[in-house]
Amino acid sequence: xxxxxxxxxxxxxxxxxxxxxxxxxxxxxxxxxxxxxxxxxxxxxxxxxxxxxxxxxxxxxxxxxxxxxxxx
Numbered sequence: 061x062x063x064x065x066x067x068x069x070x071x072x073x074x075x076x077x078x079x080x081x082x083x084x085x086x087x088x089x090x091x092x093x094x095x096x097x098x099x100x101x102x103x104x105x106x107x108x109x110x111x112x113x114x115x116x117x118x119x120x121x122x123x124x125x126x127x128x129x130x131x132x
Contacts, residue, residue: 092098096111105112 096106101111108116110116
């Protein structure tokens with residue numbers, strides 16, 4: 061029974077670690093791509109609110125629908 065208890069504690073600990081890592085990943089995403097404070101952002105010129113060289117596009121312009129891809 062002590063072995064199962066030890067495994068339960070390890071599982072709980074790993075679940076907490078996973079939750080923390082997920083929160084960190086979400087915060088890094090927000091920091092870099094929402095707030096535009098990515099590494100080196102201080103040196104980048106912004107044009108119309110986005111870094112120079114970036115374009116604002118609708119998601120549909122960036123994705124290819126699977127049915128439009130040629131099949132071999």
